[in-house]
Amino acid sequence: MRKKVLIVDDAATIVMMERMILGKTYEVVTARNGLEAVEKAVAEQPDLILLDVVMPMLGGIETCRQLREKAETRGIPIIMVSTRSELESVEASYESGCSDYVTKPINGLELLSKVKSFIGN
Amino acid sequence: MREKEKEARGSYVHRVREETHRFANDLMAENEKLRTRVAAAELDKVRAQEQLLALQEEIERDRRERAQLQRRLVEIEVENQSFSERFLEVEQNNSNLANLYVVSYRLHGTLERSEVLSVIEEIIINLIGSEELAVFEVDQQGSFLELVASFGIESEKYHHIPLGSGLIGRVAVEGRPYIAERRGYEELQQDDDLIACIPLKLGDRVTGAVAIFSLLPQKPGLGSLDYELFDLLATHAAMALYCSGIQERLKVAGNVSERMKLEVEVS
Secondary structure (H helix, E strand, O other): OOOEEEEEOOOHHHHHHHHHHHOOOOEEEEEOOHHHHHHHHHHHOOOEEEEEOOOOOOOHHHHHHHHHHOOOOOOOOEEEEEOOOOHHHHHHHHHHOOOEEEEOOOOHHHHHHHHHHHHOO | OHHHHHHHHHHHHHHHHHHHHHHHHHHHHHHHHHHHHHHHHHHHHHHHHHHHHHHHHHHHHHHHHHHHHHHHHHHHHHHHHHHHHHHHHHHHHHHHHHHHHHHHHHHOOOOOHHHHHHHHHHHHHHHHOOOOEEEEEEOOOOOEEEEEEEEOOOHHHHOEEEOOOHHHHHHHHHOOOEEOOOEOOOOOOOOOOOOEEEEEEEOOEEEEEEEEOOOOOOOOOOOHHHHHHHHHHHHHHHHHHHHHHHHHHHHHHHHHHHHHHHHHHHO
């Protein structure tokens, strides 16, 4: 059975691009904001979550916190994806409980190798 | 008495002779045995030497084989390395193609003007890596560039740019992109804030321009994929904006026609 990745981003272009990069190897489910991400993570039980930091309704950092508070999603690796590379942004993300941090523009190979390092093929 | 002595001496001589004879026979037999053993030992030695030679040849053959295998191993490792590099290259190409496909798909996936503009923004922010950008269109009279979308800049400064004025205005007139890294447009004063300015073109006609003022701090510079994206934006964004503009005008025309019909009915 293929491992499952939840892609969370409000930019459809990024969702589509990440789906193309990861879709060959993993089953992909998507969410357009933080609230939808929490619901989908509980319902779908993905093996990994790719979470955009800047999103409407519920931002990535708060979403990550909520996912870490829930027993059903606490153990899922979360890779934060952001245009922000400043130390404060990276620190805030790690403090919220993310497992790794990737900056945009996304390098397809780098992203795939990070995801593989967490959940394998 | 003499007779007895003579007899005794004779018997002694006889005994000595017999014993000597027997001893000589024993010696000869022993000698024969030794000779046989020596012959056998020599045969063994020859065999051992032959075996030694055979073993030495075998060792030499194994050594040669081992050296050959080591050479092959090195060759395979080099080949393996080259395949890995090739694989990475192909994966990178796939990823780049995926980007280009996504850009093209997204630009032509809608006829809503606002959505086309936000797709252009998404592409520049997320795929090129800039959070300071502006999208312009040539006005209907063909004398100004009008700012139709922007992100992260003081938009008032770029509201109307006369065609031919400054780098952005010149790009719209000349129809060839300006890339700060590659320079070009040397006759003009370079604008240090401008990283790139891409004319939007329908055929040879310039319909607008996209200006990029900075790159994200983690992005060291523009790469080959960015140039491909610029090429794609130049034609596909122009086409998407043009089509969405027509759609918008059709909508307005439709509304006017509906309103006129309604007015006729009411009156």
